[in-house]
Amino acid sequence: MGRYRYSQSSSSSRRLWSNGEPEVSSTPLRRSMSFGIPNICYCGLLTVMRPMDSADEYPGRMFFGFKDYKYGPPHLVKWWDEAMMEEFQELRCALDNQGDCIRVLQNGDGQEAYNQIEF
Numbered sequence: 074m075g076r077y078r079y080s081q082s083s084s085s086s087r088r089l090w091s092n093g094e095p096e097v098s099s100t101p102l103r104r105s106m107s108f109g110i111p112n113i114c115y116c117g118l119l120t121v122m123r124p125m126d127s128a129d130e131y132p133g134r135m136f137f138g139f140k141d142y143k144y145g146p147p148h149l150v151k152w153w154d155e156a157m158m159e160e161f162q163e164l165r166c167a168l169d170n171q172g173d174c175i176r177v178l179q180n181g182d183g184q185e186a187y188n189q190i191e192f
Contacts, residue, residue, distance in 0.1 A: 108159055108163075109156055109159045109160045109163060110137060110156045110157075110159075110160055111137050111138075111149055111151055111156070114138065114139040114148055114149045115146075115147040115148060115149050116139065116147055116148055118139060118140075120137045120138055120139065120149060121137070121138070121139075121140050122135060122136070122137050122153065123135070123136065123138075123140070124136075126143075134152065134153075135152070135153035135154075136150050136151060136152050136153055137149070137150075137151045137153065137156055138150040138151060
């Protein structure tokens with residue numbers, strides 16, 4: 074699975090839990106919908122975070138996905154713990170990149186070092 078930096082943040086302001094009707098998103102699809110916390114199902118509707126039903130193989134396990142996930146493909150079901158680990162990996166990579174930028178600026182010669190940094 075390749076690393077992909079996407080423009081939508083995983084802030085707490087984003088809707089994660091819903092018992093209401095599914096909504097259609099006008100947000101463009103990401104290149105890799107299966108990385109991190111998904112916000113759009115493969116069918117184009119917004120995803121929700123919810124527990125598996127008690128009759129499922131993993132009752133109570135939290136997942137992100139389509140509200141009526143039992144309909145099967147093409148609907149997304151992604152375990153909460155896997156999504157969180159991918160988000161943490163992305164954050165770690167971003168922090169490593171920022172640390173590299175700071176070291177280059179501290180050890181480099183000002184503007185020339187700044188121009189070499191890829192954002």
